[in-house]
Amino acid sequence: MTVELLETMTEAERSAASGAFAPTGPSPEPGNPAVHAAELRGLAKKFGERQVWDGLDLDIRAGEALAIIGANGTGKSTLLRALVRLTEVDAGSISLLGQPVRDLDRRGLRQLRSRVGFVFQRHNLVGRLSALTNVVHGVQSRASGPRTWLQSLARAEVRGEALGCLEAVGLADRALQQAQSLSGGQSQRVAVARMLMQRPELIIADEPDASLDPVAGAEVMRLLFRIGRERGATLVFVSHHMEHAVRFSDRIVGLRDGRVDLDTASTRVDVETLRAFFGPESAASTGEKA
């Protein structure tokens, strides 16, 4: 079933989207958000005595779907969190959507974050509230006040848009259901709908398929890839599922030994090789440094 879904994805959506990604071309202008959604230079991060990365460089091109892979402990999630400063890095610079992330004040950071959709490994919904209210919360990226707190208080156009976002993830019929009563896959789709409500320019997804069964995980990844394409948003995601990394991305970056060890178009690699070098069970996760 999963394979069928992935194959459908490959044929229909990847081919339709093939023109959107230009793996090579003129040398990109540094600091130009029209070319680069993010530029990371010389990043260093330590957890206690453990150096996660030291001098990590990475460019994320605008409009691409980028998969970040690597064994456990290589700092993939930390990297995503550092992009919007949910985690501070020790050294280096991060430019995101043309903004110097590490230099922003609180207000500037909030404004930058409002342009970035973040889907977490856990859906992070407010369980007691309805799916629709959780989606309405997404409007807090561009509005504030009591009318953004509950769907029952929200403006008609916001409710309409939120319902549209739920429709886009196939859950419009569950709008008033408490989030805690939804399945894991449905909850993650509501989280995606909340992210859509932001109208993000960049979508960051930290193992959105990790806590889901294979079918639901593939559905969520397919949804994110499709949304990124349809809305022209850059998609950056971390996944331990190498099939997802290959099939739902244009480009794959592999982290190993604190640096970018692989940077290639996803059409040029095969799943088994990736799994051997960058899967959770690879040498790096067992402490054996290559």
Added chain:
Amino acid sequence: MSSTLITPPRFERPNPIAFAIALAVGAFVVSSFLNSGLGLDQLARGVPALGRILGQMLPPSLEGIDRILWSLFGTFQMAVAGVVLGLVLSLPLAVLAANRLSPHPFVRSSVRTLIAFFRTVPDLVWALIFVIAVGLGPPAGVLTIMIDTIGFAGRFFAEAMEETDDGSREALSAIGATRTGLIFSSVFPAAMPSFIATSLFCLEKATRSSVVLGLVGAGGIGVELKVAFDLFDYQIASTIILVIFALVVIVEQAGAYLRNRLI
């Protein structure tokens, strides 16, 4: 085979410090009884006297029952007003006192200290202070209950908010939501069951304490009870005690029902 087993000691040999502390605690307990002056002779005199008073209380008198019931109603209203005021003020104080929500550690510890102060000073002492400040009557009772509620709810609201899941808060923070947005969209809804339970306990507690506040002039049915005892009108006093008991039971049962329904 059993001959190789070593029989374990029944008790561990206490270390000298633990033994000295246990001895000191024991001595303190004994001296507490001695200094409180409670002896067998007091009990021998007191128990029959208690029986005599209880005998004089029966049967309860229905004389002036309408006045008593109105007074009881007023007492309950005093409790409700005090609790509502206290809960409304507790919420912002609890936010300031909660880890990760308070704007600064100094603010957090200051507000926590204030809430602890409200909680540790007994309500009768607050009642005496407010009777002096605003005069005899229900307003002093309302303010007393308000302070007592802040002391109780402020702490439990803060703890409930600290125990909420970080995930939804982080998700909203990651999209650039304001601090107020985070609190009202994520923290309050997640902590709502605990808020409801604490609020209902506050109402039960306030209903009980509102009864005794009248004894120091802070309004409510306690005044009626004190007058009845002062005039040796034990049958009316027993009526008052019974209606108070009924009110407390009703509030507790209603609270338990609402907790089950809402949480």
